[in-house]
Amino acid sequence: MLRARLRWGGVIVKEHRPIVILLAVTAAAGFWSTAAMELFALFFLAAVLFQGSSRNVQQHMRTLLPETVTQLIFWFLYSATMLVSFFLASPGAASLPFHMLWHPLLFPAVLLLGVRQNEVRILAAVFLFSGCMSALATLSTYPASSAEHLESLFVGDTTYFNLLVLAALAGVSLALSESMPPWVLLSAVLPAAVAVILSALRAPIVIMLGASLLLVLAARPRAAFAWLAITVVLMVFSPQALWMKMEWFIHGHPLDRYAVWAAGIRLIPTAPMFGYGPGTYADLLPAGTQTAFIHRPPTSWHNDLLQTILENGWVTALTYAAFLLTVIVPAVKASLRFCSSSAAALTAARTVLLGASLCCSLLGLVVSTSVLGAVFWILLALTATAASEDHHHAR
Numbered sequence: 001m002l003r004a005r006l007r008w009g010g011v012i013v014k015e016h017r018p019i020v021i022l023l024a025v026t027a028a029a030g031f032w033s034t035a036a037m038e039l040f041a042l043f044f045l046a047a048v049l050f051q052g053s054s055r056n057v058q059q060h061m062r063t064l065l066p067e068t069v070t071q072l073i074f075w076f077l078y079s080a081t082m083l084v085s086f087f088l089a090s091p092g093a094a095s096l097p098f099h100m101l102w103h104p105l106l107f108p109a110v111l112l113l114g115v116r117q118n119e120v121r122i123l124a125a126v127f128l129f130s131g132c133m134s135a136l137a138t139l140s141t142y143p144a145s146s147a148e149h150l151e152s153l154f155v156g157d158t159t160y161f162n163l164l165v166l167a168a169l170a171g172v173s174l175a176l177s178e179s180m181p182p183w184v185l186l187s188a189v190l191p192a193a194v195a196v197i198l199s200a201l202r203a204p205i206v207i208m209l210g211a212s213l214l215l216v217l218a219a220r221p222r223a224a225f226a227w228l229a230i231t232v233v234l235m236v237f238s239p240q241a242l243w244m245k246m247e248w249f250i251h252g253h254p255l256d257r258y259a260v261w262a263a264g265i266r267l268i269p270t271a272p273m274f275g276y277g278p279g280t281y282a283d284l285l286p287a288g289t290q291t292a293f294i295h296r297p298p299t300s301w302h303n304d305l306l307q308t309i310l311e312n313g314w315v316t317a318l319t320y321a322a323f324l325l326t327v328i329v330p331a332v333k334a335s336l337r338f339c340s341s342s343a344a345a346l347t348a349a350r351t352v353l354l355g356a357s358l359c360c361s362l363l364g365l366v367v368s369t370s371v372l373g374a375v376f377w378i379l380l381a382l383t384a385t386a387a388s389e390d391h392h393h394a395r
Contacts, residue, residue, distance in 0.1 A: 013305055019047050020115060024123045028130030030163055030371040032154050038099065041106065041374050048109040067330050071384055072108060074323035079104045081274065081316040089277025094311075096278045103373045110381035120350070120382060121177075124170040128188050129156045131167030134160075135191040142198060149200035159371050162360050165208040166353055166375065168192040172212050173349030175221040197234045203363040211356040220350060257302040257363070260285065264306045275313035284310060300368075304361035307368065327384045330356070350383045 026040040026110045088097045115123070138153050138160075152160035171189035175182040196204050209231055216227045263285060276284060281300055301307040328351070336349035357366055357376050366372045 017113075017119070019044070020112070020119045020122065021126075022047060023110065023113075023115075023378070024126035027375050028124065028126050030155070030375055031130050031134035031160065031167075034155055034370050037371055037374060042102070045102065045105055045109055048113070067326060068111070068384065071323065072111075073327045074319055074326055075104065075107055080317060081319055082278070082312050085274040085312040085316055086278050088272075088274045089280070093283065094277025094279050097368070097370070098371060099370045100278070103367075103377050105141070106374060106377040107368050107381045107384075110378055111384060113128065113385075115382060115385055121174065123382070124174050128167050128171045128185070128192075131164050131192050132171075132188040135164055135167075135274040136226060138195055139191060139198070150195060150198035157199065158201065158204075158364055159369055161196050161201050161204045162364070162366070162372055163375065164192040164196050165204045165211075165356060165360070166379075168196065168208055169211050169215065169349075169353050169356055172215050173353070176215060177349065193234060197237070203360065207356050207359045207363075211352050212361075215352055217350065240317040260302055261306060262266055264301050264303070264310055267310055268306075271310055271313060273313050273315055275311045275316065278311050280311055281307070300365050302364050304367050305367055307365065322356070327380055331383045350379065354379050354383045 022040065022044050029037040029040050036225060082100070083096075086094055116371050134154060141153060142150050151157055154160060155163075158355060166188045171185045171192070175185040175189070193208065195206050213227060216223050217297075267284060285301075301310065305321070306315060308320055331351040331354070335351050348374070357372075357379055360366050360372070361376075366376050
């Protein structure tokens with residue numbers, strides 16, 4: 001007979017929480033459709049909001065650690081100041097996308113669920129295999145000419161291949177934590193890794209290779225030679241477009257987005273306390289910078305922190321940086337303190353994935369994008385949850 005009981009985090013059916021599966025499907029849908037991901041995310045938030053409460057709610061709230069309270073305070077300040085910057089902007093000049101309003105709500109929603117270690121493995125596995133299936137579909141369209149690069153069939157190229165980077169890192173983390181047979185997981189990682197290499201996008205490639213090397217060195221140092229061999233093979237078969245971009249940099253040319261960063265940095269001293277307003281990029285960027293990119297004109301500041309400073313102001317940027325530190329510092333401490341346990345391996349893996357996301361945000365946009373932004377807030381909450389659990393067990 002089916003037995004279900006209600007507790008914080010939703011209905012439990014045979015010791016599993018369907019709401020966690022809904023969260024996994026939300027993140028996994030990002031590979032296929034922006035609209036589908038947003039629909040699942042809103043459904044997830046509604047499920048968290050309207051689920052029944054019980055003594056478990058009160059017990060969970062009482063066990064919130066001081067760092068969790070601090071995280072929620074800075075999260076609230078960041079969200080509030082972002083809204084203030086929008087309302088203080090010149091009428092008609094600023095535009096705040098709807099997803100920027102509700103994406104941050106994913107952080108407290110996931111945080112209050114208290115996702116357990118076995119549920120984290122489910123989330124990672126669903127995300128990985130969704131990325132693998134979408135990568136296989138995308139690879140089937142790879143052009144015969146080696147001079148061309150792979151393009152996404154679903155969401156935007158940069159968003160899609162950054163998601164594949166996270167999927168590949170999730171697979172490596174699961175393999176290293178021995179959650180499933182390594183050959184099964186690595187077989188799922190390979191299509192995602194190949195697709196990222198064939199995309200010829202420098203930032204995702206560098207982040208994927210660097211973060212995966214960090215994971216391997218931390219958990220299985222002897223496997224570093226195997227990682228190096230696989231990397232060499234992947235790079236040998238990379239498209240000519242990637243080598244052309246590398247040659248551009250090796251010959252002394254600056255990164256094309258450097259011109260955009262330089263233009264933005266020059267505007268920082270004159271930026272108002274609450275910025276020029278969200279969505280004012282096109283009005284602020286000097287016209288001469290439009291020709292700085294190799295392939296197409298830039299469409300953003302290509303740096304989340306720079307964009308936050310200019311569009312939302314110093315107050316929002318400082319609260320955002322403080323919020324990130326309240327999540328990252330405890331996570332790093334927990335990863336170092338419990339480096340010998342399997343639970344800590346997953347904590348370290350979440351910290352590395354969050355670090356990879358932050359690297360993506362320094363070379364492009366993550367927080368303000370419709371798909372990557374949702375995954376980023378979910379990953380932030382999962383990392384904060386892991387650090388809090390480790391701290392609770394250490395007491």
